[in-house]
Amino acid sequence: MERQGGMGKQGWLGRVRAAFKKTAGRAARMMWTGRGNQGGLYPWQWPLLPGARFDYEREAGDPTANGAVAICLGWIGDNFTEPEMIVEREAPGQELREVVRAHPLASLVANPNPFYDGDALMAATAMSYSAFGNAYWFKARNAAGRVAELWYVPHWQVRPVWRDGGSEFIGGYEYRVDGRVIPWSREDVVHFRFGFDHRNPRLGQSRLWPVLREVVTDNEASTLMAALLRNMGILGVLITPSDGSVVLKDKDADALRQQYRGRFTREAAGEPFVCAAPLKVERLGLTPEELALDKIRNIPEARICAALRIPPMVVNLTVGEPTRTFSNYGQARRAAYEDCLGPMQRRFARTLERQLLPEVGDPRRERIGWDYSRVSALQDDRTELFRQNAIAVHGGWMTVNEARARVGDGGSGHLPRVRVRLPAEDERGPQDRRLHPGHGRDAGRHGPPVGPHRPAAPLPARQAAGPADPYRQRHRSEPPGGEQPLRH
Numbered sequence: 001m002e003r004q005g006g007m008g009k010q011g012w013l014g015r016v017r018a019a020f021k022k023t024a025g026r027a028a029r030m031m032w033t034g035r036g037n038q039g040g041l042y043p044w045q046w047p048l049l050p051g052a053r054f055d056y057e058r059e060a061g062d063p064t065a066n067g068a069v070a071i072c073l074g075w076i077g078d079n080f081t082e083p084e085m086i087v088e089r090e091a092p093g094q095e096l097r098e099v100v101r102a103h104p105l106a107s108l109v110a111n112p113n114p115f116y117d118g119d120a121l122m123a124a125t126a127m128s129y130s131a132f133g134n135a136y137w138f139k140a141r142n143a144a145g146r147v148a149e150l151w152y153v154p155h156w157q158v159r160p161v162w163r164d165g166g167s168e169f170i171g172g173y174e175y176r177v178d179g180r181v182i183p184w185s186r187e188d189v190v191h192f193r194f195g196f197d198h199r200n201p202r203l204g205q206s207r208l209w210p211v212l213r214e215v216v217t218d219n220e221a222s223t224l225m226a227a228l229l230r231n232m233g234i235l236g237v238l239i240t241p242s243d244g245s246v247v248l249k250d251k252d253a254d255a256l257r258q259q260y261r262g263r264f265t266r267e268a269a270g271e272p273f274v275c276a277a278p279l280k281v282e283r284l285g286l287t288p289e290e291l292a293l294d295k296i297r298n299i300p301e302a303r304i305c306a307a308l309r310i311p312p313m314v315v316n317l318t319v320g321e322p323t324r325t326f327s328n329y330g331q332a333r334r335a336a337y338e339d340c341l342g343p344m345q346r347r348f349a350r351t352l353e354r355q356l357l358p359e360v361g362d363p364r365r366e367r368i369g370w371d372y373s374r375v376s377a378l379q380d381d382r383t384e385l386f387r388q389n390a391i392a393v394h395g396g397w398m399t400v401n402e403a404r405a406r407v408g409d410g411g412s413g414h415l416p417r418v419r420v421r422l423p424a425e426d427e428r429g430p431q432d433r434r435l436h437p438g439h440g441r442d443a444g445r446h447g448p449p450v451g452p453h454r455p456a457a458p459l460p461a462r463q464a465a466g467p468a469d470p471y472r473q474r475h476r477s478e479p480p481g482g483e484q485p486l487r488h
Contacts (some may be wrong), residue, residue, distance in 0.1 A: 068317060
């Protein structure tokens with residue numbers, strides 16, 4: 001009986017363990033929403049923007065055809081390819097990575113196929129990614145199955161597919177061309193996505209979708225201004241007979257409309273108009289000054305630029321004109337690189353490390369990055385750079401050669417770290433408080449300036465103390481006789 005009871009207890013514990021494992025397995029299994037292969041390119045697409053009763057999405061059409069959007073995307077395409085893509089490899093026993101020259105991935109991206117270069121590939125990818133949140137590359141393979149070519153594919157021709165029931169995130173892709181649907185393996189596609197679309201997490205989030213109202217507003221303002229200029233500034237009018245008892249027939253009304261249009265629009269604007277019957281002309285609508293067309297476009301432009309992370313003054317839009325100066329334009333360009341291009345390039349690098357590097361490199365030791373050393377907008381100001389170097393050299397934190405190398409002047413020989421004593425304010429005379437052009441670099445550093453008729457002042461006694469100086473005790477490589485001024 002005890003043995004049976006023990007076996008019963010063991011069977012009860014076994015059933016508990018089995019139930020726990022079954023529950024844990026269910027909890028760890030990920031499920032995704034969605035109906036596989038149903039709906040259009042964007043299933044569950046909301047027909048209206050929040051708070052709107054008008055379909056701005058349909059009215060906007062292709063948002064890249066908007067003037068402000070096209071200008072911003074053009075700037076992204078022009079500047080995205082300025083830094084060079086590089087591949088870095090971890091060196092054994094070193095913390096820093098070394099750049100791999102002529103890496104297969106960098107070479108493949110630089111020359112993706114026989115018909116266009118890497119700049120065209122990356123510019124198109126960045127523009128599609130910025131506007132719609134998705135960009136795709138197709139990997140064309142050779143007979144051995146290796147990736148031989150890369151092709152940019154417009155986002156509207158590709159969509160991810162998956163099994164029904166939500167048990168699979170992405171099973172593959174469909175490519176639509178000329179009415180045909182061509183299935184693509186998931187391994188043959190590089191999918192760049194911006195975050196996740198909350199309506200379909202298999203796709204990226206479009207930056208422009210929340211500002212489609214602003215896109216439509218800007219389009220309408222452009223259309224109104226073009227219509228006014230096309231009509232030579234003549235607003236819509238209402239023409240009626242002065243005598244209320246006179247009724248114009250349809251034929252007469254059409255003739256009067258054509259005659260008025262031919263006299264007051266386009267090249268005929270300003271010509272005299274003679275009418276046999278007295279007419280009353282009333283203006284309809286508001287004038288451009290009353291509409292404030294010069295200001296009505298500022299808000300759409302500002303929000304479109306904000307959505308794409310580009311300061312308006314960088315792309316020369318009207319909203320950025322009041323605040324643009326020569327001094328802050330460089331800062332705005334730097335902000336555009338840091339807020340728009342930099343994060344995008346980091347995401348591209350991580351995507352390529354997962355979806356392309358395993359086939360042409362070593363993802364365990366190699367990383368993809370960008371060389372920003374030649375990007376002019378990210379370079380330090382020369383005046384500020386020289387000021388920093390001077391402080392570092394004077395403080396002993398940098399050698400002269402290191403400072404010269406930092407500004408692009410290699411120099412020759414070895415110059416030790418030196419400290420230059422700057423005379424205190426009370427030790428200098430009026431002539432010492434300014435740098436005389438003809439007295440060289442050492443002017444004002446150790447007393448009166450050195451000129452052709454004035455001998456150099458001797459160093460102070462405390463400066464020639466030698467080993468008593470704690471700085472000299474830390475730098476035994478200095479020449480004897482104390483710290484010396486810079487000499488070239």
